[in-house]
Every structure is written in C-alpha cells, then in structure tokens.
Amino acid sequence: MADSSKEPLISLRGVTKRYGEGTAAFQALKGIDLDIMAGDFVAVMGPSGSGKSTVMNILGCLDTPTTGSFLFKGVRVEGLDRDQRSLLRRRYLGFVFQGFNLLARTTALENVELPLVYRGENSKTRHDMAMAALTKVGLAEWHDHTPAELSGGQQQRVAIARAIVTHPDVLLADEPTGNLDSERSVEIMELLTELNQVSGITVLMVTHEAEMASFARTVVRFKDGLVEDIETGRQLRAELT
Amino acid sequence: MLWTSVILSMREIRRHLMRSILTVLGLVIGVFAVVTMVTLGDAASRSVQSQISSLGSNLLTVLPAQSAGRGGGGQLAQPFKIEDVDAIRGQIGGVTDVAPQVQTTVTAIRNAANWSVTVNGTTDEYFKGQGWALATGRLFTPPEEQAGKSVCIIGDTVKTNLYADVDDPVGTTLRLGAVSCEVIGLLTKRGQSGIGGDQDNTVVMPYRAVQRRFTGNRNVQFIMVAVDPRFDSGPIQDSISKLMRERRNIRAGKNDDFSILDTKQISTALGNVTGTLTAAVAGIAAISLLVGGIGIMNIMLVSVTERTREIGIRLAIGAVAREVLLQFLVEAVVLSAMGGAIGLVLAFVACVLLAIPLKFQFVFEPQINLMAFAISALIGVVFGYFPARRAASLDPIDALRHE
Numbered sequence: 001m002a003d004s005s006k007e008p009l010i011s012l013r014g015v016t017k018r019y020g021e022g023t024a025a026f027q028a029l030k031g032i033d034l035d036i037m038a039g040d041f042v043a044v045m046g047p048s049g050s051g052k053s054t055v056m057n058i059l060g061c062l063d064t065p066t067t068g069s070f071l072f073k074g075v076r077v078e079g080l081d082r083d084q085r086s087l088l089r090r091r092y093l094g095f096v097f098q099g100f101n102l103l104a105r106t107t108a109l110e111n112v113e114l115p116l117v118y119r120g121e122n123s124k125t126r127h128d129m130a131m132a133a134l135t136k137v138g139l140a141e142w143h144d145h146t147p148a149e150l151s152g153g154q155q156q157r158v159a160i161a162r163a164i165v166t167h168p169d170v171l172l173a174d175e176p177t178g179n180l181d182s183e184r185s186v187e188i189m190e191l192l193t194e195l196n197q198v199s200g201i202t203v204l205m206v207t208h209e210a211e212m213a214s215f216a217r218t219v220v221r222f223k224d225g226l227v228e229d230i231e232t233g234r235q236l237r238a239e240l241t
Numbered sequence: 242m243l244w245t246s247v248i249l250s251m252r253e254i255r256r257h258l259m260r261s262i263l264t265v266l267g268l269v270i271g272v273f274a275v276v277t278m279v280t281l282g283d284a285a286s287r288s289v290q291s292q293i294s295s296l297g298s299n300l301l302t303v304l305p306a307q308s309a310g311r312g313g314g315g316q317l318a319q320p321f322k323i324e325d326v327d328a329i330r331g332q333i334g335g336v337t338d339v340a341p342q343v344q345t346t347v348t349a350i351r352n353a354a355n356w357s358v359t360v361n362g363t364t365d366e367y368f369k370g371q372g373w374a375l376a377t378g379r380l381f382t383p384p385e386e387q388a389g390k391s392v393c394i395i396g397d398t399v400k401t402n403l404y405a406d407v408d409d410p411v412g413t414t415l416r417l418g419a420v421s422c423e424v425i426g427l428l429t430k431r432g433q434s435g436i437g438g439d440q441d442n443t444v445v446m447p448y449r450a451v452q453r454r455f456t457g458n459r460n461v462q463f464i465m466v467a468v469d470p471r472f473d474s475g476p477i478q479d480s481i482s483k484l485m486r487e488r489r490n491i492r493a494g495k496n497d498d499f500s501i502l503d504t505k506q507i508s509t510a511l512g513n514v515t516g517t518l519t520a521a522v523a524g525i526a527a528i529s530l531l532v533g534g535i536g537i538m539n540i541m542l543v544s545v546t547e548r549t550r551e552i553g554i555r556l557a558i559g560a561v562a563r564e565v566l567l568q569f570l571v572e573a574v575v576l577s578a579m580g581g582a583i584g585l586v587l588a589f590v591a592c593v594l595l596a597i598p599l600k601f602q603f604v605f606e607p608q609i610n611l612m613a614f615a616i617s618a619l620i621g622v623v624f625g626y627f628p629a630r631r632a633a634s635l636d637p638i639d640a641l642r643h644e
Contacts, residue, residue, distance in 0.1 A: 062557065062638050083561045090559025101554045101641065105256045115558045117245055162558070 007074065008035035009169065009202055010059060015068035017054050028054040030225040031068070036218075038169070041196040041203045043213035043233070046222030053174065055222070056206045060093060060172045061085040073169075090118055094163030094201075098175035100155040102147040108134060108158045109143040115166050133165040134158070137191060153184035157191065164195060171195065173205040177212050189215040214240055243571070246564065250572035264540040265580030267533030268620070272584025272613045273591070274526035279609045280592045282519025284601040289511050299470055300370065301478060302502040303329075303485065304463035318498035320460035323448070325488060329464065333480050335472035338370035341461040343451045347418040349444065351403040358399055359443050360417060362451025363465075368428075370467030378411040378426025381447050389449025393417075394426035396441040417444060420454045474503055530613070533580065534620030541573055541628035552632050553640025566633035573625020574618060581617030585610055 017029040029051045036042055046052040057063035058070060061077060062085075070077045072088070080088065089095075094115075102111045112130040121129065134140045137157040147155050156176060163171050173192065177185035193215055196203045205216065213219050214237040221229040254261045303325075305318040323341055330339040343362035348355050361367075365380045378394065385392055395410060404410040410424045422444075431440045452459055466481065468474045478501050485499055545552070552565055589605070596603040 057638055060557075083563070086556065086559055086561045089557065093559075095557050097641065101550065101557075103551055103554065106252075110252070114555070117249065118555075118558065118560050118564060120245065 008071075009038040009040075009073060010034070010036040011069075011071040012055075012058075012065075013069045013071075015055075015058065015065040015070060017051075017058065017063070018066045028225055029058075029065070032225075032227055034220065034227060036202065036204065038202055039196070039200055041193065041215070041217045041233070042205065043216035043219045044204065044206045044222060045208065045210070045213050045219060046228070047208070049224075050222040051225040052206050052222045056172060056174055056204065059170075059204055060095060061088050090115065090166070092169045094166065094168035094171045096156070096159050096163050096171065096173040096176045098178035100147070100152070100159045100179070102155055102158055102162075104148070105146055107144050107146055108139060108150065108161075111147070111158055112162045112165050115162060119166065129165055130161070133161040136164065136195075137161045151184075152180050153187060156180060156184075156188055160188070160191060160195075164199070164201065167199075168201065170202045170204060173203065175206055175208070177207070177209065182211075185209075185212060210236060210240060243567065246567040246571040247575070249568045250575055253568075253572055254575060260540065260544075261576060264537055265576050265583065267536035268530065268577050268580030268617050269533075269584045269587065271526070271530030271533035272581045272617050273587045274529050275523055275613045275616075276585060276588035276609055277591050277595075278522045278526045279519060280588065280603075280606055281595065281599070281601075282515065282522060283606060283609075284596070284599075284604065286512055286515040286519065287604070288601050289515055290508055299468040299474055300504045301466040301468060301474060301481065302463055302504075303466060303481060304500060304502070306498050306500050319489060320462065321464055321499075322459060323461055325485070326461060326464055328484060328488060329466060329481060332484060333466075333477060335469045335477050336466050337469050338366040338465075338467040340364050340367035340370055340465045341448050342367070342463050342465055343448050343456055343460070344462055345451065345455045347420075347455065349399065349403060350416040351413075354403055356399065356402045358396075358417075360451055360455060361443050361445045362448035362455075363445060364448060366467075367445070367465060370465055373431065374429050376427045376429045377409055378424070380426065386447045386449070389447050389451075389453050391420060391422040391450055391454065392425045392446065393422040394428060394445045395424055396428050396443040396445075397430040398439050398441040399444060400427055415444070418455075422446060422450075474505065478503065527616075530616060530620070533617070534577070534624045537573055537577055537580075537621060538624035538628065541569065541625055542631075545569070545628045545632040548632075549635060549640050549643040552635050553637050553643065556635070556637035557641060562633040566629045569629030569632050570622065570625050573629065574621040577617050577621025577625070578614075581614040584617070585614060588613075 012032050012034040015029055015032040016027065019026045019028060032051075032055060034055075044052045044056065054063070058065055061072075061080075064085075065078050068078070072092070077085070077088070103114070109127070109130050112133050113126045116126040116129055131140060131143065134143050137160050139154060139157050139161065142150060142154060147158070150158065156179075160171075160176075171192070176192070177188050180188065189212055192203050192205065195201050203216075205212075207213050214233050216233045219231050219233055219236050220227060221231075303321070305320055307318070321341070326339055326341045329336065340363045345360050346357060347360055349358045364386055368375070368380060375394070376397075380394070381392060384390075393415060395415070400410055403415070404413075407413065410427055413424050414421050415424050428441070428443075428445075448461070466477075468477055481501060482497065486497065489498060491498065555565055556562070588610075592603050
C-alpha cells in the first residue's frame with residue numbers, strides 16, 4: 001500500500017450521469033475518470049453543456065452519479081442517502097456560488113454563522129469562528145451589514161467566509177467570479193489562492209474564463225461529457241500571454 | 242437540534258415581522274372570539290343560575306294543572322284549599338315550611354302616586370321558606386293571620402316607587418285598590434327573578450285577607466313547600482303527589498290534575514338552554530379559529546415558494562431535510578402559539594371590560610383558555626406540517642437554481 005498522503009482525496013471512476021428517461025434522456029457525463037489530490041487547486045473549464053456543472057454537483061455531493069464510483073477520502077459516496085450526503089457536506093465541504101446566495105435581510109455575521117448553527121456550535125463559538133472567517137476575507141468591520149448593503153465583491157467574500165468557517169477539506173466554487181467585474185474577480189481569485197496555499201484547503205472551481213482558471217494549479221477541460229484534457233495552470237498562463 | 246430550529250425560526254419571524262403579524266392575526270381573532278364567547282356565555286349561565294336560586298333553594302311549588310279542556314281554552318283544575326296546605330304540613334316528612342299563596346294584581350295608591358303591584362296572600366312560613374328577611378318592621382302575628390287582618394309587608398320596588406319621600410314606610414297606610422292596609426314591614430331587596438318579573442314588586446298580606454278582600458273565594462292558587470336541605474326532593478315530591486291524588490280523588494290510571502315544580506329542575510333546564518347557546522356561539526367562533534389556521538398554512542406555503550433558494554442554500558451548506566422541516570414546523574408553531582397567547586390576553590382584557598356594562602362577575606376559566614391555546618398550537622402543527630414537508634423534500638440543486 002502506498003503512502004496515504006499519495007492517495008487521492010477525490011477519485012472518480014467511470015462516472016456517468018443521465019437526466020430524464022427514454023428518448024428525452026440526456027447523457028451529461030459519459031464516463032469520467034478523475035483524481036484530485038488533497039491541497040490541489042483545480043479549475044474545471046468547458047463550454048455550456050460540457051458536463052462541468054454536473055461533475056461539480058456530483059463532487060459537491062449535491063447529486064449522485066447514474067453509474068460509476070465516487071470515492072471521497074476513501075469512502076464510497078454514490079451509495080449514501082440524502083441525509084448522509086448532507087452530513088458529509090456539513091463536515092467536509094464549503095460552497096461558493098456564482099450568485100453569492102447569501103440570506104437576504106441577514107447580517108454578514110449571521111450568514112457566516114449559519115453552517116455552525118447546523119453543526120450545533122454554541123453562540124459564543126459561532127460568533128468567534130464567524131468573526132475569524134470574516135477577518136480572513138477582510139470584512140470583519142462589515143459584520144453587521146446585510147447583503148443589500150454590501151457590494152458584489154464584498155458579498156462574494158462573505159460567501160467565501162461562510163464556506164470556510166467550518167474549516168472544510170474542500171471548497172467548491174461554481175463560477176465564483178461570474179457576477180463580478182475583472183478587478184473584483186482577480187481579488188476573489190487571489191483570496192482563493194491564499195486559502196489554498198496558506199490554509200491548505202483543496203479548491204475546486206468551475207469557470208469558463210481562462211484568465212480565472214489560470215490561477216489554479218490544475219486545469220481540467222470538459223467537452224461533451226468527457227474529460228478532454230488536463231494541464232497545469234502554469235501552462236494555461238503561458239498560453240494566455 | 243430542536244433548539245437550533247427554534248433559534249432559526251425566531252430569527253426568521255423577526256426578519257419578516259409584517260408577514261408574521263399578518264399571519265397570526267387570524268389566530269389572534271379566532272382565539273379571542275372563542276375565549277370571549279365562552280367566558281361571557283358561562284357568565285350568563287351562572288347569572289341565570291344564581292337568579293333561579295334566589296327564588297329559594299329546594300322549593301317545590303304545587304299548582305293545579307291546566308287541563309286540556311274540551312273545546313279549546315284550558316280550564317284550571319279544581320283549586321287547592323287551605324286544608325291541602327295543612328295536610329302537606331301534617332303528613333309529609335322532610336318539609337320545613339308549607340305556605341299557601343293567593344295572588345292578584347292591584348293598583349297601589351299613596352298620595353298622588355299609583356303603582357301596579359302583585360298582592361301575595363300567604364303566611365309567615367312563606368318568608369322562612371324563601372329565606373327572605375325583613376329590612377325593617379315585623380312579620381304577621383298568628384291572630385292577624387287567623388283573622389285575615391289588613392296588614393301588609395311591602396317589597397323594595399314598592400317602597401322605591403311609592404315611598405320615595407319616606408325612610409321607613411312601617412306604620413303608614415297603603416291603599417290597594419279599594420282596600421287600605423297598614424304597612425308593618427319592608428322586605429330586603431331581591432332583584433330580578435330568572436323567569437321574568439320583579440320579585441320586589443310585591444305586597445304580602447295574610448292569605449285570608451287577600452281571599453276575603455280581593456279574590457272573594459276560599460281558593461289557594463298554589464302551595465309553596467320548602468324541603469329540608471338534608472332530604473332529597475324527589476321522594477318528597479312523590480309523596481306530595483300521592484297525597485294530592487288521594488285528596489283530589491284521582492283514580493289509578495288517571496293523570497294528575499296538578500303539577501309540582503322544583504326550582505332545582507327549572508334551574509337545570511335554564512342552565513341547559515344557556516349552555517346550548519354558549520356552545521353554538523363558541524362553535525361559530527371556532528370556525529374563525531379554523532380560518533386563522535388556514536391563514537397560517539397559506540402563509541407557510543407561500544413562504545416555502547418564496548424561500549426556495551434559501552432552502553437550497555441551507556441544504557447545500559449541510560442542513561439535513563429533517564432540520565429544514567423542523568425549522569418550518571417550529572416557525573408555524575411559534576407563530577400560532579404567539580397568536581394564541583395574544584388572543585388570550587385580548588380576550589382577558591375584553592372580558593374584564595365587558596363585565597362592567599353587562600353587569601356580570603368576571604371569572605377566569607382556565608379550561609377554555611388552555612383549550613383555545615392548545616387548539617391554536619395544534620393548528621400550527623397541522624397546518625405548518627404540510628408546507629414544511631414540501632420545503633424539506635426540495636432537491637438542493639433545483640432549489641438553488643430557483644429565482
């Protein structure tokens with residue numbers, strides 16, 4: 001048996017996903033093999049309909065593969081039920097969405113505290129951990145503002161704080177810069193890079209912008225439900241310049 | 242987990258204050274209506290009961306029956322005589338006081354004022370049996386009763402209407418139609434009787450005086466029998482009935498030509514009537530409680546649709562379906578419990594305030610308050626459950642995409 005640190009954190013083997021039945025059926029994934037090592041920063045790229053969002057939903061344990069196996073930390077995820085997957089997300093995963101998805105009329109602090117509420121932390125711990133996460137994204141002094149009082153970039157930072165407040169193993173970001181201008185986008189990417197390098201969080205990000213993908217260490221390109229190509233971020237940066 | 246849900250739902254309620262207020266309004270009104278109606282209804286029942294019992298407790302009234310007369314109009318059966326009164330007193334055990342009653346209505350005149358009163362011819366036992374005390378003056382003496390002397394004891398209403406200028410009417414002379422009588426006593430105030438009529442609008446005279454001077458015969462209209470409180474009135478009623486059948490020569494198989502009223506029975510019957518009315522009104526009020534519950538369900542359903550994305554977020558960051566269900570359920574229960582509590586407080590205030598103009602005594606009734614509150618909480622659980630189940634069963638991906 002090889003050294004456990006060499007075992008991939010996430011391992012997909014022959015994963016397929018079909019939506020619908022009969023003639024209306026749509027094969028979103030046609031057999032994916034993918035290994036992601038702990039501590040990696042992976043960008044998933046591809047045009048619409050290439051299956052990149054589907055694979056992110058499966059990796060985020062929001063959806064299950066039709067066939068194939070999905071190992072997370074050596075545990076088979078495809079057999080878990082709804083609630084078990086919820087608990088897995090609660091314990092190991094953090095989510096950042098394109099539309100921020102913060103609770104309206106709720107302060108930044110309360111938004112960040114939310115995952116801790118579900119983990120059953122007491123209010124003191126919740127407050128301290130949430131403030132620490134907000135400090136990490138540079139928004140400590142904005143903690144009592146509601147999303148309506150924050151700019152898009154700030155809202156995405158709050159969302160990142162909410163994702164990392166539980167110290168997850170994996171941060172999943174679905175088009176995190178999709179709603180932001182290029183300057184804000186770069187700031188968010190720098191924040192994700194820092195979380196990856198300093199805090200050691202594995203980052204999985206879906207994007208269609210090559211410029212954002214170039215921040216990643218590994219870039220996976222999807223096309224028509226298959227992995228088309230895997231390259232390093234450095235290679236992508238070289239191509240861009 | 243429950244505590245978490247309570248915290249989350251309290252936050253939600255606070256965040257959507259207006260929506261929450263509108264939601265509970267239905268239940269507030271429902272609980273308020275039910276509790277107020279039942280409390281007022283019970284107070285009305287109680288007041289009827291107490292008026293009935295003011296007629297005297299454990300009193301039997303023996304009166305001739307109205308026979309189903311041939312050719313229409315009912316004829317009164319053979320009237321009683323004073324011998325019947327003596328027979329009951331002498332032969333029936335367990336009775337304390339037996340008094341004949343001869344009544345008529347006349348116009349009483351004093352100075353320039355006149356006033357229509359009921360003249361009641363009886364004996365001293367009447368006052369004892371009724372438990373009716375004198376305010377001033379004295380009762381009849383045996384010679385006065387024997388001779389049918391023209392002396393009278395007047396009720397409070399008569400004093401109010403004819404003796405406004407005098408503190409103590411005792412010793413004055415009162416004209417009753419063509420008869421004048423000496424006032425020897427004043428009765429204490431008794432109030433309205435439950436079955437209509439002012440009991441205080443009376444002039445009491447020895448029965449012989451009334452027979453001789455007003456009715457012109459020796460009939461006794463009815464007989465008041467006071468039962469010893471240690472005895473059950475049922476068997477006594479039966480023995481009076483047997484005695485009267487004997488004295489009136491009613492053959493076996495024939496119906497009684499008299500009847501015996503028990504004030505207790507009247508009071509029970511009237512209590513039943515007011516109880517039924519209370520139940521009917523409470524039933525109508527309960528419908529408003531139900532409508533309030535449907536309001537809660539409605540708001541919760543709208544809320545689930547409105548908050549689909551929020552539910553998606555909660556599921557994505559690791560909430561289990563159970564927790565989302567519990568959160569919505571707790572929200573519904575907290576809202577309906579608050580609505581119930583506010584309704585109870587308003588009902589309490591309304592009953593206390595209404596007690597003054599409606600002249601009844603406010604009594605806090607724990608059962609109905611508890612019941613209304615429990616029902617409102619139950620409505621919250623039932624009508625909150627279905628929307629909550631819908632919320633929890635949403636697919637997180639679909640919920641997140643919902644705009």
